[in-house]
Structures are given as structure tokens and as C-alpha cells.
């Protein structure tokens with residue numbers, strides 16, 4: 407794994423940020439029962455950026471949601487920042503999510519009626535933290551959108567909206583960022599910009615990133631790739647290249 411800054415190495419000594427043990431999650435009952443996660447074991451270090459890949463329906467989004475405390479396991483354990491999510495009540499999970507976890511989604515999930523600056527400030531507001539305009543402005547500047555602070559989502563391109571979403575995820579300085587197909591709706595230039603911002607988050611502040619993607623070049627920007635098939639982790643690749651990732655993926659999809 408690559409660790410770009412002394413800070414990352416320092417947090418890394420704190421041990422795993424996320425651990426899943428024999429994680430099982432199914433949906434539906436009887437004949438309609440689907441086992442989305444079928445005994446997942448996973449351990450991710452602080453400051454690492456991990457891509458999660460696998461065929462459609464292999465359990466990637468379910469893994470992300472269960473790891474982030476947005477969904478709960480049927481059995482097994484998900485321990486995020488030392489907190490066993492299976493034992494946590496809703497109030498505690500909400501506090502954990504608002505304080506230490508950030509999210510970026512394929513469809514950006516910005517609030518249409520709010521400006522870029524107000525969208526970025528939203529997590530601070532929800533967490534009951536002091537909302538200072540300069541914090542939101544600084545986060546927007548960090549993603550190259552200082553001049554778009556007063557624009558609403560519909561007045562921005564997809565790439566710009568995703569950069570606002572990243573600024574929104576950065577503003578609370580989350581220890582872990584969960585990204586579900588963050589480049590899925592973007593052209594290749596915007597995708598590269600977004601991946602560069604994520605790289606910077608992992609390297610300069612030691613934030614841990616877990617990213618679901620279908621795109622081998624996006625996965626190649628990460629430190630490691632975890633491959634899922636039928637709800638199980640079946641492989642892990644360090645320092646991935648787009649080529650090797652595409653080959654491995656093709657072997658899973660036949």
C-alpha cells in the first residue's frame with residue numbers, strides 16, 4: 407500500500423479502521439431469499455484507500471451500507487472505528503455517521519434547493535456543529551469550486567456537483583469516507599479530477615476510503631482492490647493496475 411504522508415503512517419499504527427467478521431446479510435424470505443453477504447471477512451487500515459469490485463449483484467453496495475452503519479448484518483460483526491455496529495442503537499449509529507463518516511454517491515445526492523455552499527455546510531448543521539461560512543468556502547476551494555459557492559446543483563455540471571459532494575464529505579473531516587460509484591456518472595476528465603481529490607484525502611490527512619466501483623481505471627487509483635463474488639471476498643489485489651483489475655474482473659464475470 408502507498409502511504410503518502412507522515413500523518414497517514416501515524417494513524418495507521420492505530421490498527422484497522424474497519425473490520426468485518428463472518429458478515430452475513432440476506433434479504434427476503436423463503437424462495438425469494440437472497441444472501442447478499444455470505445460470510446465476509448475484511449480488515450482495512452487507517453489511511454488506506456480500498457476499491458470494492460465484483461459482478462452485478464455480488465454484494466458491493468450491501469457491504470458498503472453494512473460497513474457504514476446504514477444497514478445491519480443478520481450475523482457476524484462490523485466494527486467501525488472500534489465501534490461494533492451490530493450492538494449500536496439508532497441514536498448511536500446516527501451520531502457515529504454524523505461525526506466520523508462521510509458519504510459520496512454516484513448521483514451526488516445534493517439538495518436541489520440549496521446553494522453549493524449551503525450543501526457543503528449541511529453536515530455541520532445536522533451534527534449541531536458551529537457553521538462557519540469560511541469552513542464551507544475552504545472545502546469548496548479545495549475542490550476547485552470557490553467561484554461556484556452560490557450556484558445551485560442544476561446550475562453545475564455532473565463533475566462539479568460531484569466535487570461539491572466531496573467538499574461536503576470533507577467538511578466534517580470524516581475518518582472514513584464511503585463512496586458508492588463516485589465516478590459512475592462522470593466523463594473521464596471529471597472522473598480523474600474526483601479520483602485525484604480522493605487520493606489527496608487518503609494521502610494528506612490519512613482518511614480511510616472505501617469505494618465501490620465498476621471501473622477498473624477508478625479502482626487502479628486505490629491502494630488495493632477487494633473482489634466480491636456471490637457475497638464473498640474472493641480476492642485482494644495490492645497496488646492495482648487497470649489492466650490487471652480488468653482481467654481479474656473478466657474472469658469473475660464469465
Ligand SMILES: Nc1ncnc2c1ncn2[C@@H]1O[C@H](COP(=O)(O)OP(=O)(O)OP(=O)(O)O)[C@@H](O)[C@H]1O
Pocket residue numbers: 433434440441442460461462463464465466467468469
Ligand atoms: N433491499 C433489498 N431487498 C432485496 N434484495 C436486495 C436488497 N438489496 C440488495 N438486494 C439483493 O442482494 C444482492 C446484492 O445486492 P448489491 O446491491 O449489494 O449488489 P452490487 O454488487 O452492489 O450490485 P450492482 O453492481 O448491480 O449495484 C442482489 O441480488 C440484490 O438483488
